Every structure is written in structure tokens, then in C-alpha cells.
Amino acid sequence: MTGSEADAEGQILGRIDEMIRQERELREQLAEQVIDESTEQARLARLEVELDRCWDLLRQRKARVSAGQDPDNAHLRPASQVEDYLS
Template identity: 85%
Template structure:
């Protein structure tokens, strides 16, 4: 893995970690009754989709490296593409 590949993956992982922190914050806000359950669910649903998209991008990059291709050619897929894999 080159330095730029590691940097790009580090940025993606940083974004993932930030969203995980946001999930934790939402759960704490619900527990403390700062937000209601419907607000928490709506925000969590959006975060889960974005997390799925980040994980997908990371998998694409790793697959491209394994295939000897340029990982920078991987692209963020739409939420519909990522969420409908199993459909």
C-alpha cells in the first residue's frame, strides 16, 4: 500500500469513526431525553446508510488493490446501490 492509498483509507476510516461517535451521541441523547425516539431513529437511519457507503468504498478500494488496479478509481456508490445489494 502506498502512502496515498493509506491516506485515502485513513480518511475513510476517520469518517467511519466519526459516524460511530455520532451514533453513540444519539443513543446518549435519547437516554437523557434530549431527543425523542423518532428523531433518534431517523438520524440513525441516515448514519447507517452513510456508514454502509463508506464501508462499501473501503471494500472497493481493497478489491482494486488486490486486483492490481488503481484504488483511486473506486467511487462512492449511491445509497440505493449500496442498500439494495441483497434485494
Template identity: 70%
Template sequence: MAGFEAGAEREILGHITEMISQEKELRDRLARQEIDEPTEHARLAGLETELDRCWDLLRQRRARIEAGQDPGEANVRPASEVEDYLS
């Protein structure tokens, strides 16, 4: 079971890493004037929301593990719920 859980965490972290790379690429494309600012901002907003949801899922899973609960029962929450959190 521990191997499966570590694999799920690696998958989530891999997705986060991929989205961070996409953010960097968007900023680079803007700097090279391949896209305009409104396009960059719209795409970044979507990536940031998805990143927030992934980080939230990862935190849920880790909290469940610490509490001796099944991390597989953690769920991706709606963007509207995750975006209302205060850091």
C-alpha cells in the same frame, strides 16, 4: 503512491469512526431524553446509510488493490445501490 493510498484509507476509516461516535451520541441523547425516538431513528437511518456507503467504498478500494488496479478509481455508490446489498 502507497502512502497516498494508505492516507485515503485512513481518511475513510476516520469518517467511519466519526459516524460511529455520532450514533453512540444519538443513543445517549435519547437515553437522557434530550431527543425523542422519531428524531433518533431518522438521524440514525441517515448515519447508517452513510456508513454503508463508506464501508462499500473501502471494500471497493481494497478489492482494486488486490486485483492490481488503481484504488483511486473506486467511487462512492448511490445509497439506493448500496442499501440493496445483502450481507
């Protein structure tokens, strides 16, 4: 892995860490009754979609490296595409 590959993956992982922090914060806000459950659920749903997109981007990058391709050609796919994948 080159320095630029590590930097790009580090940025993606940093974004994932930030969203996980936001999830925890939302749960704390609900517990402290700062927000209601419907607000928490709506925000969590948006975060979940963005997390899925980031994880998908990391998988794309790793697949490109394994195939001898440039990982920088991977791109953040639309939520509609990522959310339609089967587990």
C-alpha cells in the same frame, strides 16, 4: 500499500469513526431525553446508510488493489445501490 492509499483509507476510516461517535451521541441524547425516539431513529437510519456507503468504498478499494488496479478509481456509490445489496 502506498502512502496515498493509506491516506485515503485513513480518511474513510476517520469518517466511519466520526459516524460511530455520532451514533453513540444520539443514543445518549435519547437516554437523557434530549431527543425523542423518532428523531433518534431517523438520524440513525441516515448514519447507517452513510456507514454502509463508506464500508462499500473501502471494499471497492481493497478489491481494486487485489486486482492490481488503482484504488483511487473507486467511488462512493449512491445509497440506492449500496442499500440494495444482499447480505
